[in-house]
Amino acid sequence: MRLTVIGTGYLGAVHAACMAxxxxxxxxxxxxxxxIADLAxxxxxxxxxxFEDLLARSLASGRLRFTTDLREAAAHGEVHFICxxxxxxxxxxxxxxxxxxxxxxxxxPHLSAPCLVVGKSTVPVGTTARLAxxxxxxxxxxxRAEVAWNPEFLRExxxxxxxxxxxxxxxxxxxTEADETLRRVYAxxxxxxxxxxxxxxxxxxxxxxxxxxFLATKISFINAMAEVCDAADADVVxxxxxxxxxxxxxxxxxxxxxxxxxxxxxxxxxxxxxxxxELGAGPALAFLDQVDEINQRQRSRTVLxxxxxxxxxxxxxxxTVLGATFKPNSDDVRDSPALAVAAELHxxxxxxxxxxxxxxxxxxxxxxxxxxxxxxxxACQGAELVLHLTEWSHxxxxxxxxxxxxxxxxxxxxxRNALPHDEWRAAGWTVKALGRPAPSxxxxxxxxxxxxxxxxxxxxxxxxxxxxxxPATTLPAGPVSGT
Numbered sequence: 001m002r003l004t005v006i007g008t009g010y011l012g013a014v015h016a017a018c019m020a021x022x023x024x025x026x027x028x029x030x031x032x033x034x035x036i037a038d039l040a041x042x043x044x045x046x047x048x049x050x051f052e053d054l055l056a057r058s059l060a061s062g063r064l065r066f067t068t069d070l071r072e073a074a075a076h077g078e079v080h081f082i083c084x085x086x087x088x089x090x091x092x093x094x095x096x097x098x099x100x101x102x103x104x105x106x107x108x109p110h111l112s113a114p115c116l117v118v119g120k121s122t123v124p125v126g127t128t129a130r131l132a133x134x135x136x137x138x139x140x141x142x143x144r145a146e147v148a149w150n151p152e153f154l155r156e157x158x159x160x161x162x163x164x165x166x167x168x169x170x171x172x173x174x175x176t177e178a179d180e181t182l183r184r185v186y187a188x189x190x191x192x193x194x195x196x197x198x199x200x201x202x203x204x205x206x207x208x209x210x211x212x213x214f215l216a217t218k219i220s221f222i223n224a225m226a227e228v229c230d231a232a233d234a235d236v237v238x239x240x241x242x243x244x245x246x247x248x249x250x251x252x253x254x255x256x257x258x259x260x261x262x263x264x265x266x267x268x269x270x271x272x273x274x275x276x277x278e279l280g281a282g283p284a285l286a287f288l289d290q291v292d293e294i295n296q297r298q299r300s301r302t303v304l305x306x307x308x309x310x311x312x313x314x315x316x317x318x319x320t321v322l323g324a325t326f327k328p329n330s331d332d333v334r335d336s337p338a339l340a341v342a343a344e345l346h347x348x349x350x351x352x353x354x355x356x357x358x359x360x361x362x363x364x365x366x367x368x369x370x371x372x373x374x375x376x377x378x379a380c381q382g383a384e385l386v387l388h389l390t391e392w393s394h395x396x397x398x399x400x401x402x403x404x405x406x407x408x409x410x411x412x413x414x415x416r417n418a419l420p421h422d423e424w425r426a427a428g429w430t431v432k433a434l435g436r437p438a439p440s441x442x443x444x445x446x447x448x449x450x451x452x453x454x455x456x457x458x459x460x461x462x463x464x465x466x467x468x469x470x471p472a473t474t475l476p477a478g479p480v481s482g483t
Contacts, residue, residue: 001184004029004077006103008039008066010046010159010263010332011120011152012083017054018163020064022188027076028066040066047331047358050160070103074110079185081150082119088267095124095271104131108138108145115145116181120152122208122268124275128172128201148173149201150182151208156262157329168195172204209272213288216265218253220294226256226435227301236435237417256435258341258389258415259298261326263334266292299337301434302387302415303344309385309411309432315349318408320383323390324356324363324372331358333366338389341415343367355379357394383407391416400427 001024005016008030016028030036035045042056058064067073073080084099100121107117117135119128132147139145149172154162169186173179179198183190190196222240229236236256244251260266269288276285310317326336333339339354346352346369354363354372363372373379376394380386380403388395400423404410410429414421421431425439432438 001025001181002076002078003027003081003185004073004079005081005083006030006070006073006107007082007084007099007121008032008035008045009083009085010048010156011154012081013039013044013046013055014048014051014154014159014163015081015083015120015152017051017058017064018160019185020058020061021054021164024063024185025076026058026064027073028064029068029070029073030066031068033068036066036068048159049157049329054160070106071110074107075112078115079181080107080115080117082117082121083152084121085263086121086123086267086271087263088270092274093270094274095122095267097123097127100127100131101134104134105138108135109140111135111139111143111145113143116178117145117147118182119147119149122151122212122264122271123149123205124271125202125205125209125279126275127205146173146175146178147201148178148182149204151204153208153211156327156332165189165192166194168197170197170199170204170207172199172201174201209268212265212268213272213285213291215253216260216269216295217287217291219255219260220291222254222256223259223298223434224294226298229256229435229437233437234435235437255417257298257417257433258302258337259295261335261337261340262332263326266295266335298434299340299344302341302389302413303348305413305432305434306341306345306350306385306387307348309413309430310350313349314345317350318382318384319345319350319352320380320386320407321345321352321354322356322376322379322386322388322395323392324354325359325390328390328392329358331356331362333359333362336363336390338415339363339367339370341387341389342370346370353379353383356390357392377406380406384409385411385413387413387415388419389415391418395419400424400429404428 003019003024004027005012006029008028016026020026028039038045042059044052044055082100082103084103086095086097086100089096100123128147128149135145135147151170153166166189169189171179171182225239226236229239240254240256243249244254269292273285273288276282307314321338321342323338324336325331325333342352342354352370354370355376356363357374360372360374386407396419404427412424412429412431414431414433417433424431
């Protein structure tokens with residue numbers, strides 16, 4: 001089939017390449033000409049495992065190309081996927097739909113044949129009906145364009161696999177014809193017995209925000225338990241393990257720590273609550289305010305713990321933050337809890353260095369006041385406190401003995417409860433984490449002197465922050481740029 005994918009961010013670019021991979025003729029569309037040029041040349045504008053190879057294969061097959069022209073898209077597509085961002089409105093909790101509306105306004109006047117417009121962006125319930133009316137008003141007389149909603153369930157870091165091998169496909173349609181069209185689009189997935197749920201557009205729109213709200217609630221619940229554990233001198237990790245054995249609860253997403261962030265969960269739960277207020281169902285989702293508050297409080301609790309470990313004053317303290325992205329296996333720093341903590345430590349007077357394997361460039365652009373780099377030893381050199389705030393596998397593989405010889409004082413906050421604390425303590429580190437009790441004194445030993453460490457660990461002269469920092473790159477932007 002001939003498909004267009006409008007918006008080529010994390011969702012749209014991956015969706016376009018995956019649809020070409022399964023045999024469709026795909027045209028990717030975005031207003032960001034630089035991003036389109038990069039994609040057309042096989043250069044991903046973001047980091048996503050497996051995507052670069054997928055993009056290269058799809059381009060080489062001739063089934064994927066890119067444009068900035070919505071007129072060309074209108075002529076090409078039998079099915080048009082809307083994959084643009086729906087960020088939080090400035091000064092409001094509600095979703096900002098200007099980019100979705102811009103797609104419809106730019107596409108509809110150029111339509112010349114019957115087609116199906118399919119939204120994948122996360123939107124407030126009722127959006128499909130509103131857009132259907134908008135397209136009917138803007139499309140040329142006699143051109144029928146039906147609107148359906150097909151929510152995405154991608155996890156950044158697993159987006160390619162989640163698209164090619166989804167755990168379910170949900171379609172909100174108003175006709176059998178639209179349903180049959182989407183079954184043709186996803187035929188290879190359906191042949192692999194992927195669950196397919198046909199429903200009405202309103203229900204389809206609710207599925208994604210309801211799923212994200214449930215996950216956010218589960219994360220905030222265990223973080224609330226972490227606060228109780230701190231007050232009661234109990235261990236939240238053992239508590240989560242015990243809860244997780246209950247099949248009604250499960251262990252996934254019961255990981256206490258710094259909390260969630262990114263471009264989806266925080267803004268989606270706020271937009272869901274705002275839409276419920278508009279519908280007169282606000283009290284039903286009032287608990288999401290508490291979910292959001294608990295999540296935000298984890299950031300301030302982490303800053304407070306850092307200040308306590310540094311004697312109550314952050315002024316001129318040398319602090320290293322491990323992780324800039326909101327999650328591992330991505331370079332996305334949108335609403336990153338790690339960066340929020342780093343920025344607050346800086347505001348309170350600390351000298352902050354941020355390390356991230358893939359997100360340092362975007363972190364530098366988002367927070368130019370922070371030193372951000374991809375060289376771990378340089379980032380940690382002379383640190384009085386290290387905070388582990390994004391659970392990259394790189395950090396679990398760090399040798400705490402070697403790192404102890406680079407820092408000034410071996411003190412660690414494990415903001416993700418993901419490191420082997422006993423190993424770090426055995427290497428001389430003072431380790432603290434939210435919801436974890438203090439260890440017994442006999443687990444501690446003295447770290448090797450920092451001077452000896454520099455001789456042992458760093459074979460070549462250390463580079464300064466200016467040479468170690470990753471150069472900034474341009475972030476995607478524009479009125480219909482993808483999410």
